Amino acid sequence: MKDVELKDIRIEDYNKLQKYYLMRRPETADSNLLDLYMWTDCYPTQYFCNEKGVMWVAKSEDNKYYSSVPCCRNEDLKECFYDTQKYFNEVLNKKLVMYVVDKEAVDILNLPEDKYTVIPDRTYYDYVYDAQKLQTLSGRKYHKKKNHYNAFCREYEGRYEFKLLDSTHHDEIMDYLENWKQHKEHTEEKEFIDFEAIGIKYLLEHENVFDYKIGSVYIDDKLEAFTIGNYYKQEDMVYIPVEKANPNIRGLYTFICSEFLKVAFPNAAKENREDDMGLEGLRKSKLSYNPIYMVEKYTIIQK
Template sequence: MGIELKKLTIMDSLYLEKYNNLRPIYISERQSINAIIWEEFYDTHYYCNDMYMMCVIKSRNRNCPMMPMCKIEDIKDVFMEIKSHWNQNLHEPLNMYLVDGVFLEILKTIPGFMDEFDIIDDRDSYDYMYDAEKLRTLSGKAYHKKKNHLNSFLKNYAGRYEYRSLSCADIEEIEAFHDTWLDNRDYEDKHGSMRMEENGIHRLFRNCGLIDCELGGVYIDNKLEAYSIGSYAPDIECAFIHIEKANINIPGLYNFINQQFLIHAFPEAKIVNREDDLGQEGLRKSKLSYQPIRLETKYHIYQKITGVKTAIPE
């Protein structure tokens, strides 16, 4: 059976909503906003039928599928269909990226899978999962420092700050703040992906009206100084925080936008996915400091075919 790929567009990415609900999936790649942000970086294409949807990314000039979205009971059949296409039609090894633990455990039950495939545990892609109520209240000893930073901000800027729910009508203001934030930000770029991420964020801004998301911002002296963009998956009661930027010269502002965005935009959320750290040491330290309840593990799998060099994720 042939698999014909199509270029992923903004409108196509919205198909993800339908397929992501076929089983509980907690990784950030399930959300359409994530696909939109990284479409240019990965040159993303896709394939879908009545059973599954699969995004395919480019790695070293080779097409490599990401984990297909399908029902749990269909995982084996879907995987074997994809494997057959890569091996028999494309005459290439199957390298599949960003596979979650549930999907992988089912693949391990396929006879011969463990002999045929190498499994790579990709720490830089782990998503950070949090208890939503803990982030709203910052209660408990583990959040003592965070609560102190928040209280210091509230005291120092009393009467000057305001949290506002934002909309697409505010995008020009958000984009202007974002560019200023970027100009004043130093960051490491382990995978050479940060500039592409910024291009993806601007793609979101340009297509705001097409995307189902929540936006919130903090104004100080009536000037936007922080903003956040997130989405919600009701099937798993999870808020996904895709973007969060704040003026780093205002102590405690990140703590405030983090808390207020959850309170106002996602009051019903039980858990929060704040995505991965891209292998950036500073970002990893920051995400760990918020006491994740778990890290959502992601794997890459590589088919071992003698004489054929497999693609290594960039």
């Protein structure tokens, strides 16, 4: 283990990493390679790999090391897990801590209780939705959402336009994010948005490498909402790492959520809208879209 070389996450390695990401699809936002690149500034992460998988080593601001689920086939998960632990124990001289572990991985690993603590973490459960329902907003459960959608269309009739964007809109998107930050009161939340903006800028600058789509809504020729999504055919799932809208415009969030799927991913079966970060307001909002199920995640701590 002493001779293991940690590698930084570089754009040149995207195709190599994608190969490993496709080996196992646990339906988590963390299994979306787009997320890894987008948040690498906020959560500095390195990796080492062999022919069976990719193992992660990350370090927090308070100098604590942690990992996440190795990217590999199910049958190789135990071996890659213990390779990760070996690196932590022998090289870092630390006990292994692994975050956002999906339930399938927990079941496969079947770790002994006397050696590990396995804790469910509701904060990071992902919300998965019926993508076709989000397009139509049909049925009693979506009655309020449909009302908001219709109210937006009525109020701004003839004044709004949905458009797909690309990197040529870089400056406009970055200006929008800077203005969006002003809606937030807490310093920590503003810093989080700063990291998010850095990640979005990175995606735009490497548009030729990543496979994603950007949807937007303009009102009176002014950008008022945008979202980013990408698709994995293995689970027939759209992942939404970014969605922003002017909170003062009724129905705008509902409109862009629905319209983006109609235009960009009309045939997708499911949509993962990620976790709620434990924020009460965000949790209420995500639940209001009627998830069909939650993707459970756990923390594993070596005793």
